[in-house]
Amino acid sequence: MKTFYDLLDTNRRIQFTMRLRPLFKELPPVIEVGVNGRVLHSGKLQTSLESHGSFGIRENLSVSIAMNGKQYKVDSTSAVILESFVVDNFEIKDQMTQQSTYTHDSMSDHSGVTDHIGWNGRWEFTTGMPFYHFKHKVKNQGWLISPQ
Amino acid sequence: MHMRIRSSGEMRYCRWSQRHKDHVAANIRDVDPDTFFNEHMAPIRETMLRGEEYPACADCVIMEQFGKISGRQKQMIKVGIDPDNFEQSFGTNTYAEEMKKSAQRQGRTSLLPIDWQIDLGSLCNSACVFCTEKSSSRLRTELHKLGLIDKGKVSDWTDDPALIKKFTRVLAKTPRLHYLHFIGGETLMNKGFRIMLRELIDNNLHHGCTIGFTTNLTIWDDEINSLLCEFRNVQVGVSIESLSEVNDYLRWPSKIGEVKHMLERYVKLAKDNDWYLTVRNTPTVFSVSKMVPLYEFCVENQVNIESCNFLDKPEFMRPSVLPAPLKNEARERLLRFVSRHGPEVAPPNYNSRDRSDTLNVLLTDARSWVNYLEEAQDESYRASDLVEYIKKLESSRQNKILDYLPEYEDFLRSAGY
Numbered sequence: 001m002k003t004f005y006d007l008l009d010t011n012r013r014i015q016f017t018m019r020l021r022p023l024f025k026e027l028p029p030v031i032e033v034g035v036n037g038r039v040l041h042s043g044k045l046q047t048s049l050e051s052h053g054s055f056g057i058r059e060n061l062s063v064s065i066a067m068n069g070k071q072y073k074v075d076s077t078s079a080v081i082l083e084s085f086v087v088d089n090f091e092i093k094d095q096m097t098q099q100s101t102y103t104h105d106s107m108s109d110h111s112g113v114t115d116h117i118g119w120n121g122r123w124e125f126t127t128g129m130p131f132y133h134f135k136h137k138v139k140n141q142g143w144l145i146s147p148q
Numbered sequence: 149m150h151m152r153i154r155s156s157g158e159m160r161y162c163r164w165s166q167r168h169k170d171h172v173a174a175n176i177r178d179v180d181p182d183t184f185f186n187e188h189m190a191p192i193r194e195t196m197l198r199g200e201e202y203p204a205c206a207d208c209v210i211m212e213q214f215g216k217i218s219g220r221q222k223q224m225i226k227v228g229i230d231p232d233n234f235e236q237s238f239g240t241n242t243y244a245e246e247m248k249k250s251a252q253r254q255g256r257t258s259l260l261p262i263d264w265q266i267d268l269g270s271l272c273n274s275a276c277v278f279c280t281e282k283s284s285s286r287l288r289t290e291l292h293k294l295g296l297i298d299k300g301k302v303s304d305w306t307d308d309p310a311l312i313k314k315f316t317r318v319l320a321k322t323p324r325l326h327y328l329h330f331i332g333g334e335t336l337m338n339k340g341f342r343i344m345l346r347e348l349i350d351n352n353l354h355h356g357c358t359i360g361f362t363t364n365l366t367i368w369d370d371e372i373n374s375l376l377c378e379f380r381n382v383q384v385g386v387s388i389e390s391l392s393e394v395n396d397y398l399r400w401p402s403k404i405g406e407v408k409h410m411l412e413r414y415v416k417l418a419k420d421n422d423w424y425l426t427v428r429n430t431p432t433v434f435s436v437s438k439m440v441p442l443y444e445f446c447v448e449n450q451v452n453i454e455s456c457n458f459l460d461k462p463e464f465m466r467p468s469v470l471p472a473p474l475k476n477e478a479r480e481r482l483l484r485f486v487s488r489h490g491p492e493v494a495p496p497n498y499n500s501r502d503r504s505d506t507l508n509v510l511l512t513d514a515r516s517w518v519n520y521l522e523e524a525q526d527e528s529y530r531a532s533d534l535v536e537y538i539k540k541l542e543s544s545r546q547n548k549i550l551d552y553l554p555e556y557e558d559f560l561r562s563a564g565y
Contacts (some may be wrong), residue, residue, distance in 0.1 A: 003199040007238040014236060057239045062364060088233055132237035133228050141225045142499040145149065145326055146242045147259055 013054040014131055019084040023118075026075040031117070032066045039101045047079055052062070061087065061134070062126040063096065070120045079118030087131060095138045100125045149242065149326075150223060151185055151261040153315070155269045155333070157305030159184045161192050162204070163265035163329075164219035164457065167205055169182065170204030176311055182260055183319045190255030197251045207457055214523060216458070216516035219498050225498050226263075232495075262326040268340045269304025272333035274364050276399050277541060278432045278465045282506065284333060294540050306340025316347040325353055329360035329383070331542055336367040345375045354379045362387060365410040366402050377421060383501070385428040385454070386414055390438040391445060394552040398435055400545055415449055424501060431455040431517060433534065434553060436467040436479035439517070440485045447489065452509045454500045458520055465536035467520065468527040470558050479521040482514050531563035539565065 016035070022028050022045040033041045033051070040051045062130060063085070070078050070091055085093045093115065102112035104121025117123045127134035136144055149450045152163040157176040160167075172192055174184050195202050201209075208218035221231045230237040234463070281297050282288075282364035291297045298387045305311050315485075320323055328348075335341050341361070348354055359376060362385035376382045388407060389395050395404045418425035427446055431439060446453050470478065486492055489507055496512040497505050538549055550557055550565075 002235065004197040004247060006199070007235060008244060008248070011241065012236065012499075057236065088236055121366055130240040132230055132233070132240050135230060135237075136225065136228050140499060140502050140504055142501060143226050143326070144228050144242060145226050145262065146324075147149075147246050 004025075010056070010058070012057045014057055014061075014088055015052070015054050016061075016085065016087045018049075018051045018053075018073065018082075018086075020051075020065075021081045021083050022046065022048070022079075023081060024075055024078040027071060027078050029067055029078045029080045029117075031071045031080050032064075032068075034062075034064045034066075036060075036062050048083075055131075058130050060127045060129060061131050062124070064079075064122060064124045065097070065117050066122045067117050067120055070118075072137040077118075079116055082117070087135075090135060094139070096125045149227075149259070150262060150263040150265075151181065151189075152265040153181070153267060153305065155267045156302075156481050157311065159188075160405065161189050162219065164207055165204040166207050166460065167204075169206060176305055176315060176424070177308075181315060182321075185261050188255055188429050190250075190253075190257075192255070193250055193257070194255035197247065197255065197473055207460065211457055211516075212539075214458070214516050214519040215496065215512070216455075216520070217496060217498055219457075221498050222500065223263075231498055253412070260322040262322060262324055264319075264327070265329045265331065266315075266344075267331050268306045268333065268338040268344075269537060270302060270333045271304065271337050272332065272364070273337060273366055274399055274402060276430075277397065277434070277538065278430055278459065278462065280461065290435065290541070290544055292543055296540065302340075303323065304340075306338060306343075309343070312340060312343055312347065315352065316344060319348065319353060320351040325357045325418065327358045327360060329362075329364045332364075334364050335361045336363050336369050336372060342372060342375070345372070345378075349378050356380060358383060360385065363414075364399065364402070365407045365414070368410065368413060376423075382421065382423040384414060384418055384423055384425045386411060386425065387428050387430070389429050389432070389435040390443045392436060392552075394438050397547060397549060397552045398432065400546065400547070415451065424503065425451055426501065427451055427453045428456065430459065432459060432465040433467050433469045434465075434549065434556075436470070436517065436521070437481060439514075440481050443485050443514055446510055447507060450503070450506050452501060452503070453513050455513055455517070458524070462537070463527065464530040464537060466524075466527055466530070467517075468524040469530045469534055470521075471528050472526075473533075474556065474559055475521050475537065479518055482518045482521070486511055486514050486518065505518060530553050535560055535563040535565045 028044045028046045030044050035053055036055045036146060041049055082093060085096055097115045098113055100112050100123055102123045104119035106119045152160045153176060158173050159181060160170060160173055172188055192202055207221035212216035224231055227241040227243045229241045244314055246259060269287050270283055272284040272286055275290055279287050281291050292299050303351055330341055332338050358381035359379045360383035364387045389398045393404055414425060490511045497508045500509050502509060542548055
């Protein structure tokens with residue numbers, strides 16, 4: 001069995017897998033996808049993308065998807081869909097879309113609560129706390145008690 | 149962060165610890181609770197920090213083996229440890245820094261317990277067949293009359309006002325005191341409960357602290373209820389084994405008609421005050437086959453169940469004493485309940501007090517009993533001890549188990565009934 005000190009190893013990392021799917025008729029979306037400051041994809045997204053990575057156990061998880069150069073008159077469908085985001089075998093896509101923010105160039109006031117990034121702009125999500133505290137919260141695990 | 153004080157005043161490191169394997173104990177008459185927490189519990193912390201199992205934690209290991217939510221898991225989630233990802237989540241647990249400090253101080257800590265189980269005493273108006281003389285004054289008197297136990301000297305710590313003061317002084321100096329769970333005997337009969345609630349209010353602890361208590365559904369006390377309304381949160385555990393008449397036999401001498409009426413009153417009281425109500429049953433050889441209507445009641449009324457741990461003592465009351473056909477029948481009933489409401493296998497909800505997920509909490513509990521009935525070691529060899537014991541009780545109570553469970557006739561007769 002591992003000792004307490006082994007378990008507090010600060011180099012421990014949390015694995016994630018993200019899946020994105022492009023939508024378009026003429027022009028594939030041009031996007032930049034980042035997780036905790038690391039760019040996972042930059043440029044046209046022609047086919048579905050599955051990306052794997054990791055982040056530190058004490059870090060907040062921050063995900064951004066920026067779309068640029070969409071030509072609305074040439075291909076209004078051009079967009080990217082966040083299909084899945086799995087962290088240590090736990091799917092958090094629904095929680096991400098519920099808590100995401102989306103600044104875009106649409107004249108209409110579209111909600112940020114979406115998994116469909118179809119406007120030029122930037123979609124962002126952050127746990128705002130270490131991942132396992134976030135998971136505790138979204139799974140409604142009750143009290144999270146801190147010491148005196 | 150957690151501690152227990154038993155009826156006798158004996159303090160223990162955990163409410164779920166196995167008493168006969170836990171050799172660290174001291175009485176509040178001799179040792180202050182804060183000293184016990186800081187000093188006496190240090191070797192237990194050291195054992196755990198070394199990554200070794202502490203023998204008295206064995207009960208939780210057994211619960212987890214059958215998919216029942218253990219006390220260990222319930223405590224883990226309170227500090228942000230995910231039982232399904234223990235190693236990954238341990239590093240960000242909210243007590244990690246305090247654990248480091250404690251490791252550097254040979255298991256000592258400057259913290260105080262913020263989560264208590266307080267056994268007030270053994271004064272009780274019930275004599276449940278599965279209870280022990282240590283927890284019920286009524287059963288103790290009866291067993292003594294039957295010659296089954298020596299009278300012995302029982303002294304509940306809350307009978308002494310000075311000890312209550314000593315205890316509440318520690319609570320009053322505890323920063324962010326979080327949860328106090330009171331049990332009896334019957335909690336509402338014990339004067340210490342009222343006194344302690346008043347002390348907590350007088351010390352201004354009621355704004356930040358949640359009160360929990362367990363009652364046997366035979367007593368209603370308006371004064372206690374109005375004192376409880378002063379607290380930030382209240383969690384009421386109601387003890388009932390079955391909605392059928394067998395409850396009368398098990399929780400003797402209560403009557404199921406009155407108990408059901410009281411249950412409905414408590415459900416309403418909890419709803420009216422936004423208190424959290426949970427059913428606390430103790431499944432035994434006699435009730436495990438009669439639990440489904442209770443689960444259905446809980447589904448209908450959005451009430452969670454937290455059934456007690458698989459019974460440790462008395463051993464002959466364990467459901468695993470049932471012969472295979474009765475065990476299978478009980479298991480089939482539970483399985484039908486599970487498949488009526490959800491899949492046979494699903495991820496458990498570790499937060500058994502999650503009011504937004506009552507059905508899953510109930511299914512997690514029911515599935516654990518299905519697993520237990522299927523996999524627990526057969527203990528049918530204890531049937532003769534069971535029969536010997538209930539025959540003695542029945543001679544004093546003038547009742548007969550077969551009036552309640554005629555389907556147990558072959559089983560009990562073959563064991564000497």
